[in-house]
Amino acid sequence: MVSSSVALRPLAGSLAKAIPAVLSVGLLLVAWELYATYSGIKPTILPAPSRVFQQAMLNREALIDNAIPTIGATLIGFACSLSVAFVLSMLVDFFWPLRRALFPVFIVSQTLPLVAIAPLVVLWFGFGLMPKILLVALVTFFPTLVALVQGYEATEVEIGQMLRAMGAGRWRVFMLARLPSALPYFFAGLRISITYAVVGAIFAEYAGAAKGLGIYMLNAKNNFRPDLVLAAVGVSAALTLILFGLTVFLQRLAMPWERAGRQPARKGARR
Amino acid sequence: MSRLELRHVRKAFGGLDVLADISLNVGAGEFVSILGPSGAGKSTLFQLLTGAEHGEGEMLFDGAPLDDHGRHFAFMPQRDALMPWRRILDNATLGLEVQGVKRKAARARVAPLFAEFGLAGFERHFPAQLSGGMRQRAALLRTVVQERDMLLLDEPFGALDALTRTAMQRWLEQMWREHHWTALLITHDVREAVFLSDCIYVLSARPARVLREIPVPLPRPRDPTGAAALEAEILDILLNPQPSKGNDHD
CATH class of the missing domain: 3.40.50.300 (P-loop containing nucleotide triphosphate hydrolases)
Structure with missing residues (x-):
C-alpha cells in the first residue's frame, strides 16, 4: 500500500467534516455583503466584507507589523502561564491543603474584569511586553491549572493500587500514572485557554502599547476606519484558529493511543 | 509446606x-x-x-x-488496569521498570512470553485495540513477569x-x-x-x-x-x- 494514500485519507475525511462550517461562514459573509451593498448603509458604519478584505490587503504590511508583537506577547505569556500552572498543579497534587489555600485566590483572579485590570497593569508595568505577558497569563492560567489537577484526579484507582503493590512511591505513581492520565484533560484545558490568550494580549495592547493589534484597532476606530478594525479582528481570529489547530495537532502527537483506540486491531486474534 | x-x-x-x-x-x-x-x-x-x-x-x-x-506478591486488580497510553509490550514491563530494571532489559525478558500468552504480534498495539480476553492475558503477563513469590x-x-x-x-x-x-x-x-x-x-x-x-x-x-x-x-x-x-x- 502506498503510504501517502494512508496519510491522505484522514485529511480528506477532515476536509469533508469542515464543509458545514465553511458553508455556514460563507452564508453569513454573503448575507453581510448583500446587506452592506444594497441597504445604503455608509462604509464608515458597516463596511462590506469585500471592502474589509481589500483594505486588509492594502494595509497588509501594517497589519503584519502589528500582529508580530501580539503573537510574541501571546506565546510568551502562554508559555509562562503553562509552566507556572504545571508546577503549581504538581504541588497541589502532592500537598492537597494547598488547593484550599490557593484556589479561592485563583477563582477571584478569574472574576476580575479585563477592562478594569488592563489599564492598571499597563500603569504599573509600562508600555512594554511585561503587562501583555501578565494579562495573557492571567486569563489562561486558571483553566490550565484546573484541567491538570482534575486530570491527575481522574487516574484509574486500580492503576494506582497496582503500582503501589509493585512497590512504587508517590513520585513514581505520579510520573507513571497520574501525569499521563491528565493528558486528555490538559489538552481540553489548553484548547479553552488558547482561545483566551490572543484576546488577553489584544486587551492589554488596547490599554496602551507602542505596537500591536490592540493598539492598531484603537487607532483605526479613532480614525473612523471600521474596515481596518475588522481587518485586525480577522487577523486575530485567524491567529486564534491557527493556535487552536496547533493544540489539536500537538494532542495527536502526544496521545497516539487515542486515535489508535478508535480502530480495532488489524491482526487476527490468536487463541 | x-x-x-x-x-x-x-x-x-x-x-x-x-x-x-x-x-x-x-x-x-x-x-x-x-x-x-x-x-x-x-x-x-x-x-x-x-x-x-x-x-x-x-x-x-x-x-x-x-x-x-x-x-x-504480584497483584492483578479487578479490571485489567492496563495503561491506555502504553503499548502492550510496555504495559507488560511495568512491574520490572518499577523494580528498577532498565527498559531494554525488561523488554527482552518479557518479549519471549508473548506467544505463550496468545499475544504474539500485538506487542506494539495499544490496549484499546485489544479484545477483553486479550487485555486480561496481557494483565496476567504483566503480573507474572514480576517473578514474585x-x-x-x-x-x-x-x-x-x-x-x-x-x-x-x-x-x-x-x-x-x-x-x-x-x-x-x-x-x-x-x-x-x-x-x-x-x-x-x-x-x-x-x-x-x-x-x-x-x-x-x-x-x-x-x-x-x-x-x-x-x-x-x-x-x-x-x-x-x-x-x-x-x-x-x-
Whole structure:
C-alpha cells in the first residue's frame, strides 16, 4: 500500500467534516455583503466584507507589523502561564491543603474584569511586553491549572493500587500514572485557554502599547476606519484558529493511543 | 509446606467490621481461591496483603511476619488496569521498570512470553485495540513477569462476557499446570473456583469469616463437567450460611 494514500485519507475525511462550517461562514459573509451593498448603509458604519478584505490587503504590511508583537506577547505569556500552572498543579497534587489555600485566590483572579485590570497593569508595568505577558497569563492560567489537577484526579484507582503493590512511591505513581492520565484533560484545558490568550494580549495592547493589534484597532476606530478594525479582528481570529489547530495537532502527537483506540486491531486474534 | 499463612486476621473501617476472622494457608505451588458473596471484603484482604491497609491478626510468609509486602506478591486488580497510553509490550514491563530494571532489559525478558500468552504480534498495539480476553492475558503477563513469590488475582475475569470468561478460565488452568504458580484468587464464581483451585475458602457475607475450607481433589487437567456435585455443595454453603466452627463474634 502506498503510504501517502494512508496519510491522505484522514485529511480528506477532515476536509469533508469542515464543509458545514465553511458553508455556514460563507452564508453569513454573503448575507453581510448583500446587506452592506444594497441597504445604503455608509462604509464608515458597516463596511462590506469585500471592502474589509481589500483594505486588509492594502494595509497588509501594517497589519503584519502589528500582529508580530501580539503573537510574541501571546506565546510568551502562554508559555509562562503553562509552566507556572504545571508546577503549581504538581504541588497541589502532592500537598492537597494547598488547593484550599490557593484556589479561592485563583477563582477571584478569574472574576476580575479585563477592562478594569488592563489599564492598571499597563500603569504599573509600562508600555512594554511585561503587562501583555501578565494579562495573557492571567486569563489562561486558571483553566490550565484546573484541567491538570482534575486530570491527575481522574487516574484509574486500580492503576494506582497496582503500582503501589509493585512497590512504587508517590513520585513514581505520579510520573507513571497520574501525569499521563491528565493528558486528555490538559489538552481540553489548553484548547479553552488558547482561545483566551490572543484576546488577553489584544486587551492589554488596547490599554496602551507602542505596537500591536490592540493598539492598531484603537487607532483605526479613532480614525473612523471600521474596515481596518475588522481587518485586525480577522487577523486575530485567524491567529486564534491557527493556535487552536496547533493544540489539536500537538494532542495527536502526544496521545497516539487515542486515535489508535478508535480502530480495532488489524491482526487476527490468536487463541 | 505453607508459604502464606493468615491467622485470625481482622479488619474494621471506622466502626464497620469488614473482615471478622480469616485464617487460611496457601502452600507452595498451590492454587487457592477465596470465594464469597459480593461486598464481603475479599478485596480488603488483598489490601492487607499488599500493605495498602493494616489490620489485626497474624500474617506470615514462609513462617516470618509479613513486613516488606512488595517483595512477595504480584497483584492483578479487578479490571485489567492496563495503561491506555502504553503499548502492550510496555504495559507488560511495568512491574520490572518499577523494580528498577532498565527498559531494554525488561523488554527482552518479557518479549519471549508473548506467544505463550496468545499475544504474539500485538506487542506494539495499544490496549484499546485489544479484545477483553486479550487485555486480561496481557494483565496476567504483566503480573507474572514480576517473578514474585505469589500471585494475587482479584476477580480477574469478572468484567468479561460469559463465553470469554470460560475460555480464559480454561486457558489459566492450562497455564497453571505448566507453571505451578503459587496463587490466591478472589472470586464470587463457584464454577471458576472449583475449576481452578486446589483448595477453596468459602467466606460469609460481611463481616467476613471463613465458613468452610474445601479441598478440591479433582484430577487435572480439569474436566468442566466433573465438578457438579462439589459446585452444588458450595452453592448450598453460600446460600444457607451456617458458621461451621464456634465463631461468636457478633
